[in-house]
Amino acid sequence: IRTVSVTGSGIGVLGDTKTLNLDKVTVKIRNKTETQYQTNDLTRSAVITTYTANNATRLPGSIVYSLSQIINDPAAVDAHYYAGVVYDYYKTKFGRNGIDNGNMTIKSTVHYSRNYVNAFWNGSQMVYGDGDGVNSLALSGGLDIIAHEMTHGVDEYEADLIYKDQSGALNESFSDCFGTFIEYFAQKNKFDWEMGEDVWTPKIANDALRSLQDPTKYGDPAHMNDYNYTTSDNGGVHTNCGIPNKACYLIATSSGMTIEKTEQIYYRALVNYLTQSSDFKAAKEALIQSAVDLYGVNSVEANAVKAAFEAVGIY
Numbered sequence: 001i002r003t004v005s006v007t008g009s010g011i012g013v014l015g016d017t018k019t020l021n022l023d024k025v026t027v028k029i030r031n032k033t034e035t036q037y038q039t040n041d042l043t044r045s046a047v048i049t050t051y052t053a054n055n056a057t058r059l060p061g062s063i064v065y066s067l068s069q070i071i072n073d074p075a076a077v078d079a080h081y082y083a084g085v086v087y088d089y090y091k092t093k094f095g096r097n098g099i100d101n102g103n104m105t106i107k108s109t110v111h112y113s114r115n116y117v118n119a120f121w122n123g124s125q126m127v128y129g130d131g132d133g134v135n136s137l138a139l140s141g142g143l144d145i146i147a148h149e150m151t152h153g154v155d156e157y158e159a160d161l162i163y164k165d166q167s168g169a170l171n172e173s174f175s176d177c178f179g180t181f182i183e184y185f186a187q188k189n190k191f192d193w194e195m196g197e198d199v200w201t202p203k204i205a206n207d208a209l210r211s212l213q214d215p216t217k218y219g220d221p222a223h224m225n226d227y228n229y230t231t232s233d234n235g236g237v238h239t240n241c242g243i244p245n246k247a248c249y250l251i252a253t254s255s256g257m258t259i260e261k262t263e264q265i266y267y268r269a270l271v272n273y274l275t276q277s278s279d280f281k282a283a284k285e286a287l288i289q290s291a292v293d294l295y296g297v298n299s300v301e302a303n304a305v306k307a308a309f310e311a312v313g314i315y
């Protein structure tokens with residue numbers, strides 16, 4: 001009946017306590033009222049709502065709530081908190097109003113299916129499995145993964161890269177790059193050039209789903225000579241992304257370059273130049289042009305982009 005924004009908290013997937021923005025709602029159930037603290041963050045210009053699928057596959061499922069201000073669902077705690085971090089990143093860095101730049105509601109569903117070692121953007125919302133405890137913990141436990149998924153949403157409203165072959169690998173790469181940029185923005189103390197490390201294989205240390213610094217560490221190509229011509233996984237979008245991922249790593253770590261400059265170049269390319277059918281060469285051109293727009297013709301930044309893509313075999 002009545003709703004008001006309150007501060008609550010909960011323990012995340014890695015056992016840390018996070019402060020959460022909740023919505024205190026008084027609901028009528030038959031002839032009695034109940035006060036629920038729902039994972040509905042009304043403190044930002046975009047509403048952030050977190051749901052549970054209760055290990056089924058109907059989306060979005062039901063809103064996560066508690067009868068106290070403590071949310072007792074680690075996967076939901078992290079999905080809710082990290083979605084806010086990603087919103088704040090895009091707002092702070094680029095003045096972007098969320099996924100569609102129009103402050104659409106940011107929806108996440110956790111506990112999707114059973115032993116599901118996956119996370120995805122389904123065209124309207126983010127969805128996270130619980131993992132299986134061996135290959136991964138609950139996938140919303142990694143900020144870089146949530147940032148990766150939400151960037152799939154941003155891409156859909158911008159370049160909308162076709163999810164197949166080279167444009168699909170670019171789609172994956174832009175999500176990996178922004179996943180890494182956002183980890184640097186919010187978790188500098190544990191920043192790396194790998195994806196999903198916080199939740200990947202809890203029994204194995206120092207590994208991840210993918211590496212941007214050295215894609216070959218996980219069997220992905222880091223050069224066009226090793227492009228994986230396959231029909232599986234929409235033409236190998238999760239493996240061939242290693243090639244543009246390596247270029248991103250080389251750009252950001254070139255002399256005279258910073259992650260702050262690199263993310264501005266990537267965002268401008270995603271919004272102003274890339275289109276649905278852009279391939280690796282078109283991405284090189286888009287990123288060079290973005291660097292020229294921002295830093296000038298023949299600038300250190302534009303030359304770093306050119307050199308990085310040539311280093312991975314894209315001329």
Ligand SMILES: CCC(=O)Oc1c(C)cccc1C(=O)O
Nearest residue numbers: 117118119120121145148195196
């Ligand atoms: C780094 C996040 C990521 O790659 O999520 C996926 C997983 C874990 C499995 C299948 C697809 C995706 C994806 O979002 O592309």
Ligand SMILES: [Ca+2]
Nearest residue numbers: 144194195196
């Ligand atoms: Ca990472």
Ligand SMILES: [Ca+2]
Nearest residue numbers: 200201202204
């Ligand atoms: Ca591990």
Ligand SMILES: [Zn+2]
Nearest residue numbers: 148152172175
């Ligand atoms: Zn992806």
